[in-house]
Amino acid sequence: MNILVINWQDIKNPFGGGAEVHFHEIFKRIAAKGHQVTLLCCKDETLSDFEVIDGIQIIRKGSRNTFNFTVPKAYKELSNKFKYDIVIDDINKIPFYTPLYVKEPLLAINHHFFGKSIFREASFIAGLYVNLAEYLMKFIYFKTPFATVSQSTLDDFIARGYDTSDFTIIHNALSHEEYPMKIGEKNKEFTLTYFGRLKKYKSVDHLLRAFQIVNQNHPNSRLEIIGKGDYKPELEKLAKELNIDKSITFHGFVDNKTKNELLSKSHLVVNTSLKEGWGITNIEANACGTPVFSANVPGLKDSVKENLSGLLYQYGNIDEMVNKINNLITDNTLLHKLESGSLEWARQFSWDKSADEMLKKILDVIKKSK
Numbered sequence: 001m002n003i004l005v006i007n008w009q010d011i012k013n014p015f016g017g018g019a020e021v022h023f024h025e026i027f028k029r030i031a032a033k034g035h036q037v038t039l040l041c042c043k044d045e046t047l048s049d050f051e052v053i054d055g056i057q058i059i060r061k062g063s064r065n066t067f068n069f070t071v072p073k074a075y076k077e078l079s080n081k082f083k084y085d086i087v088i089d090d091i092n093k094i095p096f097y098t099p100l101y102v103k104e105p106l107l108a109i110n111h112h113f114f115g116k117s118i119f120r121e122a123s124f125i126a127g128l129y130v131n132l133a134e135y136l137m138k139f140i141y142f143k144t145p146f147a148t149v150s151q152s153t154l155d156d157f158i159a160r161g162y163d164t165s166d167f168t169i170i171h172n173a174l175s176h177e178e179y180p181m182k183i184g185e186k187n188k189e190f191t192l193t194y195f196g197r198l199k200k201y202k203s204v205d206h207l208l209r210a211f212q213i214v215n216q217n218h219p220n221s222r223l224e225i226i227g228k229g230d231y232k233p234e235l236e237k238l239a240k241e242l243n244i245d246k247s248i249t250f251h252g253f254v255d256n257k258t259k260n261e262l263l264s265k266s267h268l269v270v271n272t273s274l275k276e277g278w279g280i281t282n283i284e285a286n287a288c289g290t291p292v293f294s295a296n297v298p299g300l301k302d303s304v305k306e307n308l309s310g311l312l313y314q315y316g317n318i319d320e321m322v323n324k325i326n327n328l329i330t331d332n333t334l335l336h337k338l339e340s341g342s343l344e345w346a347r348q349f350s351w352d353k354s355a356d357e358m359l360k361k362i363l364d365v366i367k368k369s370k
Helices: 018-032 067-081 115-121 124-140 151-159 204-217 232-241 256-265 280-286 318-330 332-346 351-369
Strands: 002-006 036-041 050-053 056-060 086-091 106-110 146-148 167-169 191-195 222-226 248-252 268-271 292-295 310-313
Touching: 002 018, 002 067, 018 036, 018 056, 018 280, 018 351, 036 067, 086 351, 106 351, 146 151, 151 167, 191 204, 191 256, 191 280, 204 222, 204 232, 204 318, 222 256, 232 248, 256 280, 268 280, 268 318, 280 292, 280 332, 292 318, 310 318, 310 332, 318 332
Parallel strands: 002 036, 002 086, 036 056, 086 106, 106 146, 146 167, 191 222, 191 268, 222 248, 268 292, 292 310
Antiparallel strands: 050 056
């Protein structure tokens, strides 16, 4: 088949995240099966306009801020030049509204709706723009089949009044060979780790406030922050204000080898985000033999199997965070149980399996369009 995918960014884009990993890992496997995969995405000044990565042809056009306005014309040019069997609209920011102009069979992928959470990250005007864009989706994509990444995202569609009879859940996953898939030697000091982008809506400030209290009871405890983002200066400032900066290390972006080492040596990975589509970082931590302590919010509650791969807490409840972390520090039996459960949970997720499920969905959409 000849497949065109439209996504805001590609795997090399410095602003990329879990949505880009999801696309790349699945569609490089589809390309390896002999299918032609082309990605249309936005430009970045550090990247060329055309590149082939892992068998995927990447065409970069337009700017990051206005890419959605570039898509209709770019799609038309590509569609007139090449015969596509299907177009896939990977929605993880402002929708492209492809049902209005795409003539080929169409499949949409959706990771999550921002909803009210956008107002924690963006200005009021920008937040209204995103909310309006998401609201209009229902009227434009009402006949479009979807692949979503979690039950939480599917539930969000149902709550918004969508007919989800042609929706399929295809999870984020792992390449098992890229992770230890075993319990490694832990640091001598009890180590909490945050792993992900440093954005305001990720609420990492909650972890710093909880860690201040934990650190008072356990002065040798450590907090590792892995990742980069525009909220980092605020977090560094807060760490100094809370007088915990000497017990925290901000690692910034790290390579996969370093990431695996840090996650493996940690006792607990903490995910404080307000909302996610899935929470792939939770599974990555589990694949390093480390349980996850996560906010009980859409997406994250799907990627944590409570009392197996980790524990959940009420979002924003600092007291509950502190109590459960303190309990894990003193209860080695529970902690070791969760370490073993983490591996059991992580083994259930494979990019090969997700790619096969996506390919099956693609073939189904094409078949139904005839």
